[in-house]
Structure formats: C-alpha cells, structure tokens
Amino acid sequence: MxxxxxxxxxxxxxxxxxxxxxxxxxxxxxxxxxxxxxxxxxxxxxxxxxxxxxxxxxxxxxxxxxxxxxxxxxRGVVFQRYSVFPHLSVLDNVALGLELPHAPLIGRLFGQRKRLARQEAEQLLCKVGLGHALDKYPAQLSGGMQQRLAIAQALVMKxxxxxxxxxxxxxxxxxxxxxxxxxxxxxxxxxxxxxxxxxxxxxxxxxxxxxxxxxxxxxxxxxxxxxxxxxxxxxxxxxxxxxxxxxxxxxxxxxxx
Missing domain, CATH: 3.40.50.300 (P-loop containing nucleotide triphosphate hydrolases)
Structure with missing residues (x-):
C-alpha cells in the first residue's frame, strides 16, 4: 500500500x-x-x-x-518566511512545540517534564547547528540560522x-x-x-x-x-x-x- x-x-x-x-x-x-x-x-x-x-x-x-x-x-511545515516566535529564545521556540500539546491552556510544563522537553529541544538544535545559540532571539540570527530554527520547530514533533x-x-x-x-x-x-x-x-x-x-x-x-x-x-x-x-x-x- x-x-x-x-x-x-x-x-x-x-x-x-x-x-x-x-x-x-x-x-x-x-x-x-x-x-x-x-x-x-x-x-x-x-x-x-x-x-x-x-x-x-x-x-x-x-x-x-x-x-x-x-x-x-x-505533518511538519517550513515556509520561506520564517515562522518563528520573535519574543522567545531559540531554545524556547523549539521547546514550546513539546510543551503545548501537554499543556494547551498555559503552554508550559513544569518540573521534570519541562527539563526533559528542553533537553530534547536542545539536542535537536545541536543537530541543526544551533547548539551555540540557545539563548539568542530570532532577530539576532542570520537568515540561514533562522531557517535552521524553523526546521527544528517542524521536526521536534517527529x-x-x-x-x-x-x-x-x-x-x-x-x-x-x-x-x-x-x-x-x-x-x-x-x-x-x-x-x-x-x-x-x-x-x-x-x-x-x-x-x-x-x-x-x-x-x-x-x-x-x-x-x-x-x-x-x-x-x-x-x-x-x-x-x-x-x-x-x-x-x-x-x-x-
């Protein structure tokens, strides 16, 4: 099939x-x-x-x-225009994708679950070459780095x-x-x-x-x-x-x- x-x-x-x-x-x-x-x-x-x-x-x-x-x-999606959250750090942009499905009302996890989500987001960001920019904001990134961030956002949900x-x-x-x-x-x-x-x-x-x-x-x-x-x-x-x-x-x- x-x-x-x-x-x-x-x-x-x-x-x-x-x-x-x-x-x-x-x-x-x-x-x-x-x-x-x-x-x-x-x-x-x-x-x-x-x-x-x-x-x-x-x-x-x-x-x-x-x-x-x-x-x-x-289904993950990446557009030409960067679909990132400008007010969030690189790490938070990706971790949010893991937190929202489990906490749709407040959009945040706490304790051990939050630490695990951020660890998983960090591993993916390292994989796409953004391990050095976890605390930066999208406006501080080059175009190529912003697109790497958008790809990480799409992939974090597997x-x-x-x-x-x-x-x-x-x-x-x-x-x-x-x-x-x-x-x-x-x-x-x-x-x-x-x-x-x-x-x-x-x-x-x-x-x-x-x-x-x-x-x-x-x-x-x-x-x-x-x-x-x-x-x-x-x-x-x-x-x-x-x-x-x-x-x-x-x-x-x-x-x-």
Missing amino acids: SFIQVNNVWQQYGDHVVLEGLNLSIAEGEFCTLVGASGCGKSTFLRLLLGQESASKGEILLDGQPLAAQPDPS PRVLLLDEPFGALDPGIRKDMHTLLLDLWRETRLTVFMVTHDLSEGFSLGTRLMVFDKVRIDPHAPYAYGARITYDLPLNAKRTEAQRASTAQLSGVIN
Whole structure:
C-alpha cells in the first residue's frame, strides 16, 4: 500500500480552477521536489497535504486513511518566511512545540517534564547547528540560522511528512548549499517523506528522489481560469539514494515491528 495516495484531486475557488485531476502514489521516505511556473498550484497542493485546505474534488489518503482535515503533528511545515516566535529564545521556540500539546491552556510544563522537553529541544538544535545559540532571539540570527530554527520547530514533533515551501529561496547561494546538506542529512536520519516546492530547477534535481512538474496543459484565452494545472512530468531521480533510503526504512521497520 502507498504511504500517500492522491486520487483525482481538484482544487477550485469559485470559477477559478487551480489544480485538476492529480493522481499520485507516494512511498514512505521519498523526497519529492515540486517545480513549475508561479501560480501553477504547487503551494496549493502543499496546503492540501498540510490540511489547511480541503480538496474541491477527490481525496488524499495517508496510510490508507483520509488525510486529517486540519494540520496535525504527523505533518511538519517550513515556509520561506520564517515562522518563528520573535519574543522567545531559540531554545524556547523549539521547546514550546513539546510543551503545548501537554499543556494547551498555559503552554508550559513544569518540573521534570519541562527539563526533559528542553533537553530534547536542545539536542535537536545541536543537530541543526544551533547548539551555540540557545539563548539568542530570532532577530539576532542570520537568515540561514533562522531557517535552521524553523526546521527544528517542524521536526521536534517527529512528523512523518515534512512540507517545505521554498524554504531556501531568500538565502545566499553559499548558505543554501549548507542548508541542502543539512536537509539531506536530516532526511536520511529521520526517514521522513518530504515534499519541497522550489523555483530552482537545479535544486529540485539535486535534492529530490522524485521531481514533479506542475503545468497547465489546457489554456483558453477567453476563460483563463477555466482549467487548472496537472503534473505533466513525474521523474525518478537519484536512484541509488532512493534505494538506500528504502532499504534503511525497511530495516528499521523490521526492528520496530
């Protein structure tokens, strides 16, 4: 059974059709990069996967079950604009994700539970290269460091799916390269299924194990919004890396089960 199954999904806002007839089968652990012209529905598809929106038609299944109609801990997300809390320290930004589910009213844990949450947050921050900046605030961090913080926020809940909407678009080329290395290392270690929107075709080819091109194949100049985008190309990439990831997933699943 596929990990994620997309069955004849359409998304339409009034008379404006954005996506039409999407059909996909995604195995667990794939790294899918999504490319295409601006406005062709890539980010809309990401919002459908996140649960921010519901499809106008069709269905998306996760492990054979309908995708939850709202964001939940199984899906983490990182946007191009840093989704961090400016009034909290780096450590508190990440620890908050562990505290809120257990203390939704006050947003804080106490005693031993709080210490354990902060230890776990600190370990993850060290993993993404922010172990030296635990007490700093987001405004004191560079763009690349803020994006590392956003990734740590997304990963601290141990999601099964990571959704990335042009996460490195605002970064300098050198920093982007470092972020690519970090992301691939985290992907190999966590066995996450990743969907990443990018306008950089070379980034899509170098990072993904699968590249999907979104494009409109039908255009009516008299009704520009009558047709939506489809996935016109679905290309397997980096075959050796894909097989290694699948072997690792299978091996670890055997140990867990």
